[in-house]
Amino acid sequence: MNLEFWILDGIQNLRTPAVDVLMPFITSFGNGGVIWIVLTVILLLIPKTRKTGLILGTALILDGIFCNLLLKNLVRRIRPCDINDAVRLLIPYPSDYSFPSGHTAVSFAAASALYFAGEKYLWKAALVLAAFIAFSRMYLYVHYPTDILGGALLGILCGYLGCRIVQKTEQYKRKI
Structure with missing residues (x-):
């Protein structure tokens, strides 16, 4: 845990008024x-991207179940801002638990679902945004680095599973 606070406190040394607004x-x-739900709806509305929208939507549903309903409530990790309350929060205090980072998990679920769906460019933009969102959670002192890592890994798994579920469903529908 000391290493995690060392990283978080190091990130706090990067704070500037401009970045305090940006994060x-x-x-x-x-x-x-x-943002990922809106993207899912847009992709579902366009016939050419409907399958990608299904994969993305499935990944987001899986992420919501695994991250927010199961893991956060099983692990029940308190946030770094609860332990070190000397850091001024720039956002409202989050009311749920810290592990895994839900913002990170949902963002990496979206980026990886787009990748596994075969999107050539959209996944890259989503990955950049996911990385910025993940970093922002540490900058804002509401997540530990391992919360971010756990969220990213969970998101990637959900993106993969979302793709596999849609592929298996299509295979099954072809058989009947």
Whole structure:
């Protein structure tokens, strides 16, 4: 845990007024996974990208179940801002548990679902945004580095599983 606070406190040394405005804005893209849900709806509405939308939607549902319903409530890890309350929060205090990072998990689920769906360019933009969102959670002192790592790994797994579920469903539908 000391290494994690060493990393978080090192990130706090990067704080500037401009970045203090930027990071809450970046983290807001992960709030409730709304940006990824909107992207899913857009992809579902376009016939050419409907399968990608199904994969993305499935990945987001899996992420919501595994991250927010199961793991956070099983692990029940308190946030770094609960232990070191000397750091001024730039966002409202999160009311749920710390592990895994839900913002990170949903963002990496989206990026990896797009990758596994075969999107050539969209996954790269999503991955860049996911990385910025993940970093913002540490900058804002609401997640430990291992929360971020756990969220990223969970998200990648959900993206993969979302793709496999849609592929298996299509195979099954072809057989009947």
